[in-house]
Amino acid sequence: MAIGPRLDLRHAQSLVMTPQLRQAIKLLQSSNLEVIAFVEEELERNPLLERDERPDGPPADAHAGREPAAPPPAPADSFESSTAAALPPEGDAPLDIRDWSNVYDDEAPRGGRADFDEDARGIEALAAERPRSLREELGEQLRLTFADPMDRMIGAQLIALLDAAGRLPAPDAAIAAALGCAEARVARIRARMQRFEPVGMFCRSLGECLAVQLAERDRLDPAMAALLRNLEMLARRDMRGLMRACGVDAEDLADMVAELRRLDPKPGAGFDAVPAPSLVPDVLMRPAPIRSGEAGEWLLELNPETLPRVLVNRGFHARALVAASREERAFLSERFQAANWLVKSLEQRANTILKVAAEIVRRQDGFFRHGVAHLRPLILRDVAEAVEMHESTVSRVTANKYIATPRGNFELKYFFTTAIGGTGGETFSAEAIRHRIRSMVAAETPDDILSDDAIVAALRREGVDIARRTVAKYREALRIPSSVQRKREKAVPA
Incomplete structure (x- = not known):
């Protein structure tokens, strides 16, 4: 055998992902906000890209000097006479990003206001009124309550130490040592500031916060004070133990618990909270006009607000x-x-989303017509085979994508649920079973609390073959207490 360097030629096939392909895959699984942010970066980076600021449905002469627009993406397949997907007419197409049709000559006339009208309002009217923060509200009350500069300084320090819920975790002794004053003075100022609006601020515990609010309402009697000392028993729903600790009967305890529920456990949480961003759906769904003698159909279209126009x-x-x-x-x-x-990638992404959404709506038609109890089992492979795509592509399309339906906004992944076998060979959706368990528990009476075994027996009478551990898992996922805890809770209505 000869030992030495050799040069061999071999043929091999390998899949190479180009940067463009990787970016296209990333766009497919990105949310509409992430896609808009990416397009904004490309508009700044690429001098040949421009934002399409033309209004929808421009007049015919507005396209002078530009190539004729290509027809809109073909509508998805019809839904076997029960559901249909369609796009708006060409003039109202929600997607103006086509491969070659949306190139134009920048010598064409641009849009704009012909009358040069400007907003004559003053700048003070244009600025939105900023809501006052919690610390600004408390600072104003501090200046109106205390005249002594030292008291105001202590109060300002207490305001600065507040957490997001309105609690004051630092002890009075530490605050007094830091400011070089008496601890009793800090305690006196803190007790007075606890009556600031909102009442219950500057407390160190939940019990103290609730006690301040009850004292403001003149409801802090010995029985209520005993209830506040045993909040852990209330968390366990040990109503019988609470009746013994407070020395009251079931009716009085129910009134006391109802009084606690009307209080605010975190009085400072509602001021500086950032409002949650509104959810903008990617696909819009609406019922089509009902034809005589035929079942109603569904119309799907892409949301133009989520489609960047370049x-x-x-x-x-x-x-x-x-x-x-x-x-x-x-x-x-x-x-x-x-x-x-x-x-091209944006157009392909839009068409893929619409195609997958149309197949999901076709398969879950019962849900949209009758509710969650009619949700069918569905997995990625079912949709992938129907639309002739890979399962990974369907998974990326349904991630972070939402559809606006007559029953509300849902993430596309919501409609994929595992199947639970039935006693007669029929399968049921796991989400529908969870909804059924929630309904059964909500319909309980204090004298008839359903155990997990009872729920299993009831579901099997309805044709669902389910194990007890599965019912317990679903119940815990729904944050439903055990039958023992529910019996304690419903023994004393509150």
Whole structure:
């Protein structure tokens, strides 16, 4: 055997993911906000890309100098005479990002106001009124309550130490040592500031917070004080133990618990909370007009608010190539290809979302017509086979995508649920079973609390073959207490 270097030729196949392919996959699984942010970055980076600011449905002469628009994406397959997906007419197409049709010559007339009308309001009227923060509200009450500068300084320190819930975790002794004053003075000022609006601030525990609010309402009697000392028993729903500790009967305890529920356990949480961003659905769904003798259909379209509208400036690209150097030509060619790739990827993403959503709506038609009890078992492979895509593609499409339906906004992944077998060979959706368990528990009476075994027996009478441990898992996922805890809770209505 000869030992030495050799040169061999071999043929092999391998899958190479280009940066453009990776970016297209990332766009597919990104939410509409992430896609808009990415397009904004591309608009700043690529001089051949421009935002399409034309209004929907422009007049015919507004397209002078531009290539004719391509037809909108083809509607998804019809839903076997029960559901249909459609896009708006060409003039109202929600997606103006097509491969070659949305390139234009920038010498074409641009839109704008012909009368040069401007807003005549003053700048003070344009600025939105900023709501006052919690510390600003407390600071104003501090200045109106205390006249002594030292008291105001102590109060300002207490306001600065508040947490998001309105609690004051630092002890009076530590605050007094830091400010060089008497601890009794800090305690006196803190007790007075606890009556500031909202009442119950500057407390160190939940019990103290509730006690301050009850004292403000003149409801802090010995029985209520005993209830506040035994809040852990209330958390365990040990109503019989609470009746013994407070020395009251069931009716009085129910009134006391109802009084506690009307209080605010975190009085400072509602001031500076950032409002949750509104959910913008990617797909809009509405019922189609009902034809005589036929079942109603569904119409699906992409939400135009979630579709970035960009154009490729072909005229600028052609003029720039005339006087460009070799390096500049290479740069322009690369940017031109990137711009065309972006509009093509956005169009493909939109069509894929619409196609997958249409198949989901077709399969879950019973849910949209009759509710969650009619939700069918569905897995990614079922949709992937129907739309002729890979399961990973369907998984990316349904991630962070929402659909607006007559029953509310839902994430597309919500409609994928595992199957639970039935006694007669039929399968049931796990989400529908969870909904059934919630309904059964909600319909309980204090004298008839259902155990997990009783729930299993009731479901099996309805044809669902389910194990007790599965019922317990679903119940815990729904945050439903055990039958023992529910019996304690419903023994004393509150």
